[in-house]
Amino acid sequence: xxxxxxxxxxxxxxxxxxxxxxxxxxxxxxxxxxxxxxxxxxxxxxxxxxxxxxxxxxxxxxxxxxxxxxxxxxxxxxxxxxxxxxxxxxxxxxxxxxxxxxxxxxxxxxxxxxxxxxxxxxxxxxxxxxxxxxxxxxxxxxxxxxxxxxxxxxxxxxxxxxxxxxxxxxxxxxxxxxxxxxxxx
Numbered sequence: 700x701x702x703x704x705x706x707x708x709x710x711x712x713x714x715x716x717x718x719x720x721x722x723x724x725x726x727x728x729x730x731x732x733x734x735x736x737x738x739x740x741x742x743x744x745x746x747x748x749x750x751x752x753x754x755x756x757x758x759x760x761x762x763x764x765x766x767x768x769x770x771x772x773x774x775x776x777x778x779x780x781x782x783x784x785x786x787x788x789x790x791x792x793x794x795x796x797x798x799x800x801x802x803x804x805x806x807x808x809x810x811x812x813x814x815x816x817x818x819x820x821x822x823x824x825x826x827x828x829x830x831x832x833x834x835x836x837x838x839x840x841x842x843x844x845x846x847x848x849x850x851x852x853x854x855x856x857x858x859x860x861x862x863x864x865x866x867x868x869x870x871x872x873x874x875x876x877x878x879x880x881x882x883x884x
Contacts, residue, residue: 701732702743709744717741752820756790759845763795772798774864778856792853794860796842803839804865807831811841811861815849825849827857841865 701724708715708723720737724730732740749755763775775795779788808831815827827844842861846853 701736701740702747705740705744706748709741709748713745713749715741752822759790759793763793766795766797770797770799772801774798774801776860790845790847792844792846792856794842794844794857796860796864797840800839800841801864803833804831804841807833807839813857815846815854818845823848825853827854829857829861 701720704724704727705715705720708719717734717737720741721732721734724732724737750758767773767775773795775793777790777794778792780791782789811829811831813827813829815825818824818826825846825848827846827849829841829843831839831841833839842857842864844853844857844860846857
């Protein structure tokens with residue numbers, strides 16, 4: 700019942716906070732709910748509006764295919780893990796970069812900033828991002844990767860994909876990468 704009440708609010712603000720759920724229930728229905736109950740109601744409302752993480756991952760191949768169809772030249776590379784089922788694979792890494800951004804990098808300094816951020820799901824995936832600055836000092840996104848964990852292996856794969864698809868840039872992925880990331884991880 701609480702989740703149904705929250706649907707409109709979650710549609711308006713996907714980052715709707717739990718303390719507001721508790722306050723909203725108190726104002727609307729006149730009773731206090733625990734943090735735990737508010738969290739579960741908010742989770743159920745978000746899943747109703749946006750779907751589950753599992754359903755989103757299942758839609759990822761179609762989404763990436765649509766990106767490639769409607770943004771010609773968009774690069775998408777997958778790395779899957781085999782499972783015990785012959786026709787089923789598990790997502791390990793996916794890399795994507797938009798052609799206009801790749802082409803735009805020709806006119807930027809060969810300086811790339813990379814970073815990773817947590818995706819707060821029960822699966823603990825990370826989003827790796829590479830950006831640069833254009834001539835107007837505006838951020839130009841170059842590439843993205845969804846990886847299962849932030850590790851030397853996943854960063855190396857991301858950097859290899861960058862070097863592969865930014866052919867005109869003078870990128871080198873060398874042994875210093877291992878030193879740099881082992882000190883960070």
